[in-house]
Amino acid sequence: MDLTILCEELVEKKGGRMLLVVMDGVGDLPDPKTGKTPLEAARTPNLDSLAPASSMGLSYAVGRGITPGSGPAHMSLFGYDPTATRIGRGVLEALGVGFEMGPKDLAFRANFATMDSKGNITDRRAGRIPTEKNEKLVAKLAREIREVEGCEVILRPGVEHRFVVILRGEGLSDELSESDPQATGVPALPVKALSGAAERAARCANAFVERLNRVLADEHPANTCLLRGPAMFPKLRPIRERFGLRAGAIAIYPMYRGLAQLVGMELLDAGHTLEEEFAALRSRWRDYDFFYLHVKKTDSAGEDGSFDRKVAEIEHLDSALRAAIELGPDVLVVTCDHSTPCPMKSHSWHPGPFMLCAPAAFPDRLERFTERNCARGSLGHFPALDAMPLMLAAAGRLAKFGA
Amino acid sequence: MDLTILCEELVEKKGGRMLLVVMDGVGDLPDPKTGKTPLEAARTPNLDSLAPASSMGLSYAVGRGITPGSGPAHMSLFGYDPTATRIGRGVLEALGVGFEMGPKDLAFRANFATMDSKGNITDRRAGRIPTEKNEKLVAKLAREIREVEGCEVILRPGVEHRFVVILRGEGLSDELSESDPQATGVPALPVKALSGAAERAARCANAFVERLNRVLADEHPANTCLLRGPAMFPKLRPIRERFGLRAGAIAIYPMYRGLAQLVGMELLDAGHTLEEEFAALRSRWRDYDFFYLHVKKTDSAGEDGSFDRKVAEIEHLDSALRAAIELGPDVLVVTCDHSTPCPMKSHSWHPGPFMLCAPAAFPDRLERFTERNCARGSLGHFPALDAMPLMLAAAGRLAKFGA
Numbered sequence: 025m026d027l028t029i030l031c032e033e034l035v036e037k038k039g040g041r042m043l044l045v046v047m048d049g050v051g052d053l054p055d056p057k058t059g060k061t062p063l064e065a066a067r068t069p070n071l072d073s074l075a076p077a078s079s080m081g082l083s084y085a086v087g088r089g090i091t092p093g094s095g096p097a098h099m100s101l102f103g104y105d106p107t108a109t110r111i112g113r114g115v116l117e118a119l120g121v122g123f124e125m126g127p128k129d130l131a132f133r134a135n136f137a138t139m140d141s142k143g144n145i146t147d148r149r150a151g152r153i154p155t156e157k158n159e160k161l162v163a164k165l166a167r168e169i170r171e172v173e174g175c176e177v178i179l180r181p182g183v184e185h186r187f188v189v190i191l192r193g194e195g196l197s198d199e200l201s202e203s204d205p206q207a208t209g210v211p212a213l214p215v216k217a218l219s220g221a222a223e224r225a226a227r228c229a230n231a232f233v234e235r236l237n238r239v240l241a242d243e244h245p246a247n248t249c250l251l252r253g254p255a256m257f258p259k260l261r262p263i264r265e266r267f268g269l270r271a272g273a274i275a276i277y278p279m280y281r282g283l284a285q286l287v288g289m290e291l292l293d294a295g296h297t298l299e300e301e302f303a304a305l306r307s308r309w310r311d312y313d314f315f316y317l318h319v320k321k322t323d324s325a326g327e328d329g330s331f332d333r334k335v336a337e338i339e340h341l342d343s344a345l346r347a348a349i350e351l352g353p354d355v356l357v358v359t360c361d362h363s364t365p366c367p368m369k370s371h372s373w374h375p376g377p378f379m380l381c382a383p384a385a386f387p388d389r390l391e392r393f394t395e396r397n398c399a400r401g402s403l404g405h406f407p408a409l410d411a412m413p414l415m416l417a418a419a420g421r422l423a424k425f426g427a
Numbered sequence: 428m429d430l431t432i433l434c435e436e437l438v439e440k441k442g443g444r445m446l447l448v449v450m451d452g453v454g455d456l457p458d459p460k461t462g463k464t465p466l467e468a469a470r471t472p473n474l475d476s477l478a479p480a481s482s483m484g485l486s487y488a489v490g491r492g493i494t495p496g497s498g499p500a501h502m503s504l505f506g507y508d509p510t511a512t513r514i515g516r517g518v519l520e521a522l523g524v525g526f527e528m529g530p531k532d533l534a535f536r537a538n539f540a541t542m543d544s545k546g547n548i549t550d551r552r553a554g555r556i557p558t559e560k561n562e563k564l565v566a567k568l569a570r571e572i573r574e575v576e577g578c579e580v581i582l583r584p585g586v587e588h589r590f591v592v593i594l595r596g597e598g599l600s601d602e603l604s605e606s607d608p609q610a611t612g613v614p615a616l617p618v619k620a621l622s623g624a625a626e627r628a629a630r631c632a633n634a635f636v637e638r639l640n641r642v643l644a645d646e647h648p649a650n651t652c653l654l655r656g657p658a659m660f661p662k663l664r665p666i667r668e669r670f671g672l673r674a675g676a677i678a679i680y681p682m683y684r685g686l687a688q689l690v691g692m693e694l695l696d697a698g699h700t701l702e703e704e705f706a707a708l709r710s711r712w713r714d715y716d717f718f719y720l721h722v723k724k725t726d727s728a729g730e731d732g733s734f735d736r737k738v739a740e741i742e743h744l745d746s747a748l749r750a751a752i753e754l755g756p757d758v759l760v761v762t763c764d765h766s767t768p769c770p771m772k773s774h775s776w777h778p779g780p781f782m783l784c785a786p787a788a789f790p791d792r793l794e795r796f797t798e799r800n801c802a803r804g805s806l807g808h809f810p811a812l813d814a815m816p817l818m819l820a821a822a823g824r825l826a827k828f829g830a
Contacts, residue, residue, distance in 0.1 A: 053789060053790075082805065082807065087813065087816060088430070088809055088816055088817050089430070089815075089816030089818075089821075090430065090433065090434075090820070090828050091820065091826075091827045092829060093827050093828060093829035093830040094829075094830065095830055096829040097829075106828075106829070107433060111829065116829075116830045367787075368787065370827075373816075373817075373825070396805075399789075399791070399803075399805040404807060405806070405807030
């Protein structure tokens with residue numbers, strides 16, 4: 025069963041103040057040269073000061089062996105079942121470029137592509153045009169196409185050939201096929217309604233492509249587009265309603281701000297650096313019951329396979345964390361959304377280290393916050409979906425179940 | 428949720444080559460004299476060479492506290508939910524005697540039994556007649572009863588009083604009651620259809636018993652039979668379709684060959700010894716993505732309560748394993764289907780030691796493959812149904828879930 029549903033029954037409106045620090049992708053494998061993971065290699069006096077009195081464990085976002093994307097991995101940590109709460113590609117792409125979606129919005133991740141005179145696709149990525157070119161094309165399209173079939177059209181550039189198309193209007197649906205033929209030498213496909221409720225959405229999407237083709241007729245190689253990952257903004261019950269939490273999100277990157285917004289967290293002004301994130305935490309400390317603070321650069325270092333940079337980013341977080349410890353959170357969790365091992369240069373299926381620091385946490389007396397210690401911790405191996413119940417419990421926010 | 432269903436969505440058609448070595452019943456309890464389990468007592472240089480770089484854990488086939496039969500225990504390891512995929516007794520019995528069932532086959536496990544002149548059962552096992560007698564009776568029956576009510580009849584002898592009855596034909600069903608009255612001094616029960624769809628099957632079964640009673644009239648004490656565990660061959664989606672694996676099975680004993688066949692593995696010529704099994708592995712190494720290699724004698728030693736023989740069988744496997752290690756599998760898992768502790772002389776509910784050896788496995792740096800080390804490993808305690816996702820992940824055969 026999904027334990028978070030039970031928590032909704034048991035949750036109390038008051039209790040301790042909670043801080044969830046997500047060090048994106050921090051879980052790793054040992055460096056082949058030194059035999060140490062970045063967490064093992066880093067000097068982390070502040071994390072070390074918390075470790076002995078904390079409970080540790082290893083958590084998996086979706087399941088053993090499953091490598092999660094950032095979307096499902098965060099949903100789990102926020103207490104939303106990641107397999108039941110699927111967030112479409114279009115929505116993630118829109119969140120990723122910082123667009124604040126609403127309930128009437130249908131988002132597509134779109135590619136600029138190349139079409140020959142016969143209407144066949146010759147390059148599904150338009151030769152990966154430079155991002156600056158992309159920005160100019162999107163600006164031109166935005167001037168020329170403001171609405172189709174009574175739907176507002178909103179466009180946002182992405183990186184290289186990628187951009188986001190949002191159709192905003194009544195009666196839209198994401199039960200649509202994609203226009204990407206997944207091959208060259210053939211025409212783009214029409215977007216088809218996969219249910220009766222999606223007929224208007226299909227009509228709008230196809231009308232948009234037609235208009236775009238006219239506007240971009242002379243813009244070879246970016247003279248058409250492919251629409252992928254259609255997705256409406258998912259309707260999730262907000263974290264306040266489910267778990268009784270006024271929740272504030274501190275994240276710099278749009279994707280994570282968007283994910284927090286999806287579950288009804290308020291977005292704080294997080295600035296552009298780790299120090300600014302922690303300054304935001306300090307200045308708004310009395311305003312929320314729950315803070316989510318996202319640390320991006322540990323993941324970026326893992327994606328780049330840069331062990332030394334990952335160590336440096338962990339040390340950077342450790343020193344910034346001092347400010348948070350001084351605020352005296354009743355519950356402090358340090359964990360990751362998923363592992364991003366440097367040797368793999370990508371997200372992985374390895375469970376993530378998890379440390380729960382609270383007066384009522386069983387003190388595991390492990391000296392440091394590392395993957396290896398977490399494997400021995402008293403929290404065991406658990407789905408990240410259990411993180412919210414654990415945090416609520418440690419904050420004294422869950423009533424007894426049954427008598 | 429059943430994670431293997433999610434895996435089907437994520438599975439990629441290529442990736443590393445995998446070897447699953449199942450040491451049947453290897454998990455054990457400490458010997459009261461030495462305090463060591465057979466795995467702890469055995470000299471296992473090859474397993475020891477793999478251990479430090481591997482991830483370990485303890486897996487339970489069905490759930491904590493549940494003692495599994497070989498059927499459900501193997502289904503779990505193969506990635507098939509053992510509670511949703513129930514394999515009827517008749518099928519297991521047919522597989523156990525080496526009969527290759529097809530989709531039109533209805534199998535019963537049958538007992539020779541003794542009936543008095545009033546038609547009451549006086550011995551439900553016919554005095555446990557010798558197996559040689561059983562074979563002669565089955566041969567006689569096979570000559571005399573080739574079909575009933577348009578169904579082909581196929582018979583196979585088992586051990587002592589046990590034999591297998593297969594009815595092959597159109598329109599059969601296993602929604603049937605058993606004819607065993609579970610008591611003596613009363614007549615055998617007629618087989619009853621438990622649904623309209625099973626009426627033909629019930630008619631055939633009862634007609635078979637009538638014919639058998641005539642053929643065996645002078646064969647006291649084996650002058651009738653009891654039909655138990657009616658089961659059609661289950662329709663399972665093959666492992667190739669579900670997980671994209673060309674899978675080869677190397678097993679000597681019919682039951683395990685049958686279980687592998689149920690999930691669509693191809694049966695390799697495994698010979699009669701452990702050495703021949705590993706020779707088959709070597710000779711077919713390039714032909715499959717996934718190998719299941721079954722080691723029977725560890726279980727037999729446990730069933731007999733023979734600690735020393737179990738140690739010897741583990742050492743035997745260890746030395747044969749050298750050949751497999753030299754083939755360089757990308758993923759090597761060594762585990763058991765269930766524990767068969769010598770002190771209990773039977774399958775037990777104790778979780779099974781599990782070792783995952785792959786370049787991307789987190790190295791637990793545990794020195795040996797033992798129950799005690801597995802309890803401390805980074806894979807934690809997990810349902811064996813997670814074994815397939817873990818193996819697929821370690822082989823690089825699962826795409827990321829979500830973005």
